[in-house]
Amino acid sequence: MAARSGNAASQRSRWGRFGLLTSALNAESVAVPSQSELDEFRRNLRRFVERELLPFERKTMEEADRRAIQKKAQDAGFWLLDVPEEFGGQGLRLSGMVVFWHEISRTIAVPARDHSLFGPFVGPILLSLQGEQRRRYLDPVLAGEKIACFAQTEPDAGSDPASMRTRAVRKGAHYVLNGVKRFITHAEKADFAQVLAVTDPGKGARSGISCFLVDMETPGLKISAQHQTMMGDRPCEISFEEVEVAEENRVGAEGEGFAFAQKWLNEGRIRHGARACGVAERCLELTIDYAKQRRTFGEPLAERQGVQWILADCFTELHATKLMVRDAAEKLDAGLDARAETFMVKTYGDEMGFRVADRCLQLHGGIGLTTELPIEKFWRDQRSFMITEGPTEVLRTALAKLLLRGMAS
Known part of the structure; x- marks a missing residue:
């Protein structure tokens, strides 16, 4: 397991290279990174994913490979992104983390529920620890000594x-x-x-x-x-x-467990939506390329209206989910009650990701069923997310209760 790298100052220097201002990302106020900063972050992260991770979609990533990629992630500044600076991380807020989750979800080389290539997953519960609890549990996790x-x-x-x-x-x-x-x-x-x-x-x-x-x-x-x-x-x-x-x-105090879990789940729902965007985007790109090349009955699939409409619907639903994810992240960053938004993001996002993967698999025909393409793995993972970390039916009920109580607008 990779050890904790560098100090906060050295990590911050990475953001300077990417054009991301730590003053904007880590401010205690409601300031959020600008769109140009997020775009630059996205471009650099996408290059890293395509160069370092996509080659592992069709071969096994051995432990030595994992360690090498972790080292490259540290050197590139993609390490402990959401960990506050006081703990040696980079303090990236949710508005930036949704970009990270989106981009690394474009590949099946990163397991859907394991992002440890970019540092240990800490979560809000461990980050709340102080004193002896921090020494015994949080610090060893950040150092890669405990899981x-x-x-x-x-x-x-x-x-x-x-x-x-x-x-x-x-x-x-x-x-x-x-x-x-x-x-x-x-x-x-x-x-x-x-x-x-x-x-x-x-x-x-x-x-x-x-x-x-x-x-x-x-x-x-x-x-x-x-x-x-x-x-x-x-x-x-x-x-x-x-x-x-x-x-x-x-x-914390006795009886505070539910509050800790809710914060974890609120952020997790946004992560689901961002992941669905990455999955749908990659599936759609693969399918557009395939539709241009694949000829049936004398013409490319891309020339058929039925295929064109499917692609248009996929892109529309993807765009809508991106906007929902961004909106929910910005509201949570601002300290607002965004439960309704997170319910919608996970429900709509997970279902959207599965629909797009399913349509893209169908348009690929038999080749889509093979492991030569990542679509079948995306399809299986996205189907599971409609159940795990909050089934879509339960979240719809929770959203309806907020609406009926006048707590959502």
Whole structure:
């Protein structure tokens, strides 16, 4: 695993080369990077993806290859992008991160749920740690010495945290955890888990759930199953049986777990939308090229009105999603309540990405079903995102509730 590179000053110098002003990206105010700065960032990142990553779409990336690419990402300034400067990162706000997520999602060389080629995924929970918790958990993750996983989903509580059954009962200076978490990504290689558990059933999800940092080697914790998915990954099931967790391993106050998770999920929904844009854009580019070259019944596919309309619809839906993603990111950067926007971004974005991948696969015919092209992998991944991290049906219901309460406009 690559070690943490350089200091904040050396990382900031990279942005100068790309024309991205750190003063705009990291200001405490609501300032956001200009469009010209984001465009320059996009161009440089796209060149990196095409030069360093696209060649691995049809061959295995070995560990030595991973380390080499990580080093190149560090040298190019694409390392710890969303980590605040005070922790040695670059402090890129969501308005910039959506560009990053979009561009790296144009290739299947980067796993859909693993962006560690560009630094460890930290997330808002770990970034909130202070003191001894920061020393034991955040700093080692940033240095590439530890890996974390996030454990919220349960067999009977996927999109409904109020149905969570994992309990954390306080006994003196520690808590005792019992329960099961399912579909936990990277649990098999994690050093610790960020676990959400019920501490007060009477207070419901919003104030009855707490967050704990639990070392994976703690007695009573075990990986009880792994599930092979159609996407190629193997998320885990984690069992907790009388697992003792010290009080100092609770993150924040008791009952604040749901708030931590919501911030994680809000940013995650925007990441889904940005990823869908990258997927749709790449699929559309491949299909446009193919339609110009492929001849059937004496003429190119591109000359057929039915094909032209499909391409036009794909481009229109992609453009609409780009605007939605940008709008949601800017509102969250400004500190506004953007729940409605994030619900729409994930629902519309994930479905758009799948529709475009599906249409493009269809237009490619038999060759689209092969692994010679990345479209079939995009298709499988995008289908999964309509279920994971918030099914589209659940998010539509959540959006409708905001509308009915007059909390969305």
